[in-house]
Amino acid sequence: MAIHFISDLHLSEEHPELAELFERTLAEWAGQIDALYILGDLFEYWVGDDDAGSPFNARMLDTLARFAAQTPLYVMHGNRDFLLGEGFERASGARLIADPTPIDAYGQRLLLSHGDVACTADTAYQAFRALRSQPAWQAALLARPLAERHAIARAARTQSEGQKAVQGYTEEGDVTAEGLLALLEPCGWPVLVHGHTHRPGCYPVTDGKTQRWVIADWHDGAGGYLRLDEDGLAALRLTAAR
Numbered sequence: 001m002a003i004h005f006i007s008d009l010h011l012s013e014e015h016p017e018l019a020e021l022f023e024r025t026l027a028e029w030a031g032q033i034d035a036l037y038i039l040g041d042l043f044e045y046w047v048g049d050d051d052a053g054s055p056f057n058a059r060m061l062d063t064l065a066r067f068a069a070q071t072p073l074y075v076m077h078g079n080r081d082f083l084l085g086e087g088f089e090r091a092s093g094a095r096l097i098a099d100p101t102p103i104d105a106y107g108q109r110l111l112l113s114h115g116d117v118a119c120t121a122d123t124a125y126q127a128f129r130a131l132r133s134q135p136a137w138q139a140a141l142l143a144r145p146l147a148e149r150h151a152i153a154r155a156a157r158t159q160s161e162g163q164k165a166v167q168g169y170t171e172e173g174d175v176t177a178e179g180l181l182a183l184l185e186p187c188g189w190p191v192l193v194h195g196h197t198h199r200p201g202c203y204p205v206t207d208g209k210t211q212r213w214v215i216a217d218w219h220d221g222a223g224g225y226l227r228l229d230e231d232g233l234a235a236l237r238l239t240a241a242r
Contacts, residue, residue: 001034002229003105007114007195008217010080012044013056017221021240023063025223031070039195039215040078040099040114045157047149048142049087061091068093076101078114079125079196080157082132083142102187106230111187115194115214118179121172173197180205180212191233193226200224200235 011019029036043060051057067073073094077084089096100113120126131137141149174197184192184205192205192212200216213233216224221240226233 001032002227003035003037004029004033005037005039005112005193005215005226005228006218006223007039007215008041008078008198009038009223010041010044010218011060014044017240018218018223019056019060021218021221021223021238022060025238026063026067029071030067033071034105035072035074036067037097037112038073038075038094039112039193040076040116041080041195042075042078042084043081045153046081046083046088047146047153048083049085049091050142051146051149052087052091061088064092064094074101076112076114079116079129083138100183100187102190106228106232108228108232109188109190110228111184111190111192113183113192113194115175115196118175118183118194119173119197120176120179120182121174125173174199175212177206184210193233202233202235 009018009022011022013019026036043057052061064073073092074097075084075088075092075094076097076099084096088094097112099117100111103110103112116125116129141152144152175194180192184190189205189210191210193215194212195215195217197214198217200214202211202213204211213226213235215226216235216237218224218238223238225236225238227236
């Protein structure tokens with residue numbers, strides 16, 4: 001048995017190939033692993049649990065619920081789906097977990113995070129992250145009509161994609177030494193597992209004091225995941241082709 005970690009799937013109607021890969025993958029993993037952790041940005045955006053009944057969201061929630069009926073499922077908020085709430089938990093069977101969350105398994109101490117909190121050089125984003133974590137701000141956003149929230153999310157996505165098209169994934173959007181120190185030191189330097197940065201791999205932290213594993217994001221019909229078992233962590237790929 002093993003524990004699997006995935007992140008940054010950005011599921012949406014615009015990319016049916018990723019939704020199909022997600023459905024098939026969860027069907028294959030159900031009952032075959034000890035647990036699945038989804039570390040943020042499961043959805044391209046989530047405008048509130050009152051949108052759970054849309055055809056696409058209902059389909060994805062049904063996929064999650066069928067999996068969760070057989071295997072423990074944990075979901076962390078990302079920067080695109082920070083409005084996942086109790087309604088999502090009820091519909092999906094998943095348990096929402098804090099960022100960061102420590103776990104001990106197979107003789108390993110891990111710290112799980114979406115990863116964006118450690119990208120401290122992006123001061124504009126960190127200011128927004130602090131704002132959107134406030135319950136009053138979220139309540140005001142959720143009070144807006146559903147169509148308006150969709151328009152806001154689409155506009156934010158368009159702006160983000162436009163910046164990436166011009167700048168690519170900049171160093172400003174990567175983790176910093178200061179961010180990692182603030183995240184890892186209070187926890188005693190466990191192995192960090194995160195997504196968000198779209199730079200998959202295994203990296204040493206503070207001259208080998210520990211390491212961090214970045215989960216591969218999903219795009220172009222393919223994705224990646226981390227597997228933790230008695231042999232340690234390993235990065236593996238998922239593709240639409242069989």
